[in-house]
Amino acid sequence: MATRQTRTLARFMMLPSVILLLVWMVVPLAMTLWFSFQNYNLLNPANVSFGGLFNYRFFYTDPAFFQSIWNTLVIVVGVLLITVIGGIALALLLDQPIFGQGIVRILVISPFFVMPPVAALVWKNMLMHPGYGVFADIARAVGLRPIDWFAQYPLFSIILIVAWQWLPFATLILLTSLQSLDGEQKEAAEMDGAGPVSRFIYLTLPHMARAITVVILIQTIFLLGIYAEILVTTNGGPGYASTNLPFLIYRTALLGYDVGGASAGGIIAVVLANIVAIFLMRAVGRNLDR
């Protein structure tokens, strides 16, 4: 009766989303895969030929490739370490009784809403500039020589900026999880004589485990694709010192006009992202069953 009609209609209501996402996923990816086996340079578009695994071999033997994979991992791991540990500490702090808690929360989460180019340019110029930046002012005030951040520690500088952007996200999610911890459980543990440290290790941390997992996985997806921050600060340099995989692919494609090579790099990026994705899907999928 009405229910069958409703069900048929429901199928149709899903179609637009499904078709759009299917096309969006299949068409460009298939093109990337196809290009990755072609010798195709935009400067010489008339001369396209099948290259087999040439592009992959070319990418694989390029020293910049390994450096960029390494840099990608260093950025992801570095930012994760800072944001997860910092996020736990901040969440614990914000969970305490505080005057003006609402305002403190707003201040802490604000960096997340700053668009990446603004965050990177503000840090690069006003904070980390070796001549006029605030960090240089502080260094001189205590009698040290100012550091030329982007020349001496390019990768670390980028990690610092990105961590600043993502710390609020980690804090907010971990705080949400922390606040769902049953107050009675805490009191019971306290009455049983558990100190703050053991309460944290045996009660709070296990309770937050799921949120921590989610933070790590979601951030990893975004951190694997860091781009704008590198573009406006170091432009990948000096040399390839701060080039990650997305930036190397961008360079190969739009500065080197090498469609084949960039596509091979793209396929490698997909493989990398998929490894992370599998874990995330499991964590989120478990939640659906609940």
Next chain:
Amino acid sequence: MARTVPTGTKLGWTIAAWIVALLIFFPILYTIVTSFKSETEAIAGFNLVPSGTLESYREVQSQYNYFKPFMNSVIIAVGSTILALLVAIPAAWSMAFSPTRRTKDILMWMLSTKMMPAVAVLVPMYLIFRDWGLLDSRIGLTVMLMLINLPIVVWMLYTYFREIPGEILEAARMDGATLWGEIVYVLTPMAVPGIASTLLLNIILAWNEAFWTIRLTTTNAAPLTAFIVSFSSPQGLFWAKLSAASTLAIAPILVLGWFSQKQLVRGLTFGAVK
């Protein structure tokens, strides 16, 4: 049961929390302060009290025509979000109220499209945009951001819709409501808060998207992200102007963001943390 906390302890935590919060907020605060300085003041060393000049704001508009990228940002962010909602609402609806065995798989598959790294399809998308004359067009970028955020929109709406009790629908059906009547008079009023939160979060995400907006535009359709990037290779003194442009670029989204803290957690964790 709330515990009573001695005021001294609370004061200690308060001081610690405010110091940390102000340190984290400092780069934003300093940007706002610098935007009210003159260019010579801006590089004259650390100073939290600006002269209060509006010179930089005037110049950002007169020299760089700030209003144009701002409007592009508004059109692209709002446009892509509304497009995504139009496509996603029926889908989330049917998955929440008429689920099948495959609903979960479809949802997981949609989520998986979100994990495709943007760079992996940079080459084909660039070529498609070039060949279809979509480079540097607002329409192309709007559709692009719609596709990128569609999985999140479907997911967010789904988690909200799922919380609407199904019994209400049954009651309405017993009273003889048609499917259309069911949707318009029963479900819509209950779904509005969820739709509004989804709208808010996705405008924020689209506003701050900084890969496609930078790579697929040059001047005409360039939103604020691309506009700010043009400040990375400036001539002469520019910090006060950079600060003014940055303040204008982040202010609206900062305010929206403050209102959507809760939705942010839910939306970005796909309902895994609430």
